Amino acid sequence: xxxxxxRRHTLAALxxxxxxxxxxxxxxxxxxxxxxxxxxxGQAASTGREIVAAIKLFQAQKxxxxxxxxxxxxxxxxxxxxxxxxxxxxxxxxxDKVAVIAGFGMTPLALAAAPIATQAKVPEVVMAAGTAIITxxxxxxxxxxxxxxxxxxxxxxxxxxNGIKKVVTLVxxxxxxxDAEKTFVATVKEHGGQVLESLRAPLKNPEFAPFLQKAKDLxxxxxxxxxxxxxxxxxxxxxxxxxxAKEGIKVIGTGDVTDDEQLNGMGDPVLGMITSMNYSADHxxxxxxxYVAAFEKAxxxxxxxxxxxxxYDGMALIYAxxxxxxxxxxxxxxxxxxKGMSWTSPRGPISIDPETRDIVQNVYIRKVEKKNGQLYNxxxxxxxNVKDPFKAAKAAKK
Amino acid sequence: MLTVLFDGLAYGMLLFVLAVGLSVTLGLxxxxxxxxxxxxxxxxxxxxxxxxxxxxSLFWGLxxxxxxxxxxxxxxxxxxxxxxxxxxxLEQVMFTIGLVFMSVASVDYFMGASPQIVDVPKxxxxxxxxxxxxxNKYRLFVIVFCAVLTAALQLGLSRTRFGSRLRAAVDxxxxxxxxxxxxxxxxxxxxxxxxxxxGLGGALGAAIFSLDPQFPLKFMIYFLVVIAVGGTTxxxxxxxxxxxxxxxxxxxxxxxxxIAGHQIQVGGFVIYTIMVLVLIFRPQGxxxxxxxx
Numbered sequence: 001x002x003x004x005x006x007r008r009h010t011l012a013a014l015x016x017x018x019x020x021x022x023x024x025x026x027x028x029x030x031x032x033x034x035x036x037x038x039x040x041x042g043q044a045a046s047t048g049r050e051i052v053a054a055i056k057l058f059q060a061q062k063x064x065x066x067x068x069x070x071x072x073x074x075x076x077x078x079x080x081x082x083x084x085x086x087x088x089x090x091x092x093x094x095x096d097k098v099a100v101i102a103g104f105g106m107t108p109l110a111l112a113a114a115p116i117a118t119q120a121k122v123p124e125v126v127m128a129a130g131t132a133i134i135t136x137x138x139x140x141x142x143x144x145x146x147x148x149x150x151x152x153x154x155x156x157x158x159x160x161x162n163g164i165k166k167v168v169t170l171v172x173x174x175x176x177x178x179d180a181e182k183t184f185v186a187t188v189k190e191h192g193g194q195v196l197e198s199l200r201a202p203l204k205n206p207e208f209a210p211f212l213q214k215a216k217d218l219x220x221x222x223x224x225x226x227x228x229x230x231x232x233x234x235x236x237x238x239x240x241x242x243x244x245a246k247e248g249i250k251v252i253g254t255g256d257v258t259d260d261e262q263l264n265g266m267g268d269p270v271l272g273m274i275t276s277m278n279y280s281a282d283h284x285x286x287x288x289x290x291y292v293a294a295f296e297k298a299x300x301x302x303x304x305x306x307x308x309x310x311x312y313d314g315m316a317l318i319y320a321x322x323x324x325x326x327x328x329x330x331x332x333x334x335x336x337x338x339k340g341m342s343w344t345s346p347r348g349p350i351s352i353d354p355e356t357r358d359i360v361q362n363v364y365i366r367k368v369e370k371k372n373g374q375l376y377n378x379x380x381x382x383x384x385n386v387k388d389p390f391k392a393a394k395a396a397k398k
Numbered sequence: 399m400l401t402v403l404f405d406g407l408a409y410g411m412l413l414f415v416l417a418v419g420l421s422v423t424l425g426l427x428x429x430x431x432x433x434x435x436x437x438x439x440x441x442x443x444x445x446x447x448x449x450x451x452x453x454x455s456l457f458w459g460l461x462x463x464x465x466x467x468x469x470x471x472x473x474x475x476x477x478x479x480x481x482x483x484x485x486x487x488l489e490q491v492m493f494t495i496g497l498v499f500m501s502v503a504s505v506d507y508f509m510g511a512s513p514q515i516v517d518v519p520k521x522x523x524x525x526x527x528x529x530x531x532x533x534n535k536y537r538l539f540v541i542v543f544c545a546v547l548t549a550a551l552q553l554g555l556s557r558t559r560f561g562s563r564l565r566a567a568v569d570x571x572x573x574x575x576x577x578x579x580x581x582x583x584x585x586x587x588x589x590x591x592x593x594x595x596x597g598l599g600g601a602l603g604a605a606i607f608s609l610d611p612q613f614p615l616k617f618m619i620y621f622l623v624v625i626a627v628g629g630t631t632x633x634x635x636x637x638x639x640x641x642x643x644x645x646x647x648x649x650x651x652x653x654x655x656x657i658a659g660h661q662i663q664v665g666g667f668v669i670y671t672i673m674v675l676v677l678i679f680r681p682q683g684x685x686x687x688x689x690x691x
Contacts, residue, residue, distance in 0.1 A: 043612060045511035201651075204616065207607065209405045210651035217401075233515050234608030241534050243525055265515045 240269030410644020419592025425630025435614030441597025471593025629683025
């Protein structure tokens with residue numbers, strides 16, 4: 001500590017003598033700014049709320065110092081519109097001189113900011129968006145959330161292993177939905193299953209009835225569902241109306257559908273639903289128990305969901321990278337430091353793949369069960385250290 | 399097949415209850431109220447608050463939603479809308495779209511942006527099965543409820559004294575005033591009633607669609623399509639238009655052609671195609687009278 005202060009003093013003295021550097025500039029050197037862009041209003045606002053709560057919790061727990069620098073977080077609301085994301089990213093980089101941009105609630109938003117990350121050589125830490133290709137959009141993109149193929153493949157494998165032969169898929173018609181559909185269909189076919197039909201509902205669709213009815217009329221063994229975080233409750237409401245269980249049709253999906261934040265509101269009809277996901281608030285580990293307790297305490301009982309851990313781990317990654325570079329906020333050096341980083345998150349052991357800058361993590365198979373009067377996704381199986389299958393398949397081809 | 403028709407019918411009936419108030423203000427009072435959806439959203443949120451905070455059932459939510467939104471409609475009509483009756487349509491549009499954005503922002507602030515869930519009363523959960531046909535009890539309730547409402551509206555407008563006064567006031571307000579009809583009161587009452595119906599529709603629909611602050615914007619297009627196709631001079635016009643659109647929308651999404659295992663995304667276009675065709679060949683709407691004045 002003493003050594004640092006002396007060094008800083010010497011530096012300051014030198015600077016004053018040589019170029020009369022202003023004290024403000026010297027102060028700015030000690031601060032690393034992180035620009036967080038998230039939808040805080042609009043349809044995807046729940047994603048923004050969860051992540052900002054997680055970031056605040058992280059800073060409250062670990063302090064605001066990393067690599068000897070003070071870390072300052074600036075949160076901006078892009079309302080879920082890609083044009084605004086891009087403008088905010090530009091403003092943060094040019095005006096606020098942020099060292100890292102982070103957040104990005106949805107795929108189009110993450111992609112909109114990627115060219116700016118490339119041009120400004122600023123790391124883009126994706127804390128939420130889940131389409132596989134995002135990390136390929138810029139060499140500065142690093143992801144701490146998940147990819148849709150990563151979360152989808154395990155449930156597809158589970159389905160075939162458990163005697164499900166014929167499936168129908170229903171996804172939201174946009175990047176992550178199509179990723180989920182393709183992965184599910186490919187995995188099921190590879191294991192000898194049959195896909196009767198792949199249905200896609202418009203992203204902003206108030207009425208799922210025709211799609212669900214069609215799925216029911218096709219009489220598959222299982223119906224696979226994906227909708228983005230926040231829309232699960234509306235979908236499950238209409239699913240429970242159709243009474244799939246009576247026809248012997250299992251309803252399965254990615255954990256986006258049984259989102260922890262909304263799960264309790266969905267009520268008993270979702271009991272027994274099986275999904276695969278990288279995180280459940282019910283995950284049994286001391287790290288997670290502490291995380292959930294602290295999160296709920298700081299946010300009036302709001303339950304952390306998979307989006308929140310993306311934000312929490314995103315901060316952990318930025319802090320660890322700054323520690324490794326000893327406070328050097330140069331973008332290329334930070335990204336280099338992030339590659340291959342591994343640590344234990346509330347969701348379990350995770351790491352950043354040095355080749356793809358994407359996250360490698362366990363994906364759990366879970367079943368909705370009632371515990372102490374509340375609904376939880378209870379994990380009963382897992383696939384360890386899953387890399388994004390989409391990019392893994394690409395790498396295998398080369 | 400029949401189930402698709404049934405779902406479409408329920409969807410159409412809901413659209414009708416949501417949109418009929420707009421048809422009344424636009425057709426009868428010649429006022430463009432784009433904020434109509436905001437009243438529907440208000441009704442939905444009133445039901446949500448009653449059910450979540452006070453634990454009441456949806457059966458209570460429906461009448462309360464109607465009464466409260468009707469009162470809000472009457473209040474806004476007296477304080478705001480009344481100044482805009484004589485203004486050009488463009489000003490009415492600008493004014494009411496402003497109201498929509500204000501309602502979206504304030505609901506977002508007070509209730510949060512995430513979709514609200516409305517539970518169907520226990521007695522209306524589940525399905526009735528008749529042979530191959532699966533009828534959802536709640537949707538059946540919506541259909542019956544809306545059908546009764548439509549019949550009552552039609553009778554009220556054509557057979558009661560209030561109905562004939564309203565029609566007289568619309569046809570020629572000056573003459574109606576000269577005959578001693580209190581035109582201002584009639585318009586205020588009609589506006590309030592239309593808003594109340596929207597609120598009722600919002601509360602009914604909240605259990606089927608998701609209810610979030612974007613509701614007025616999401617449904618504005620549907621309302622306008624109903625009015626454009628159905629015309630505004632009758633109750634039956636928007637009624638049949640709603641049914642047509644509901645069934646076409648649901649069936650269009652159900653029967654989308656599939657090539658190589660993938661749907662061709664035409665489902666969402668069906669209702670807009672119908673609207674364009676109607677506007678080209680019958681600009682006054684399918685059931686509207688040709689403009690006489």
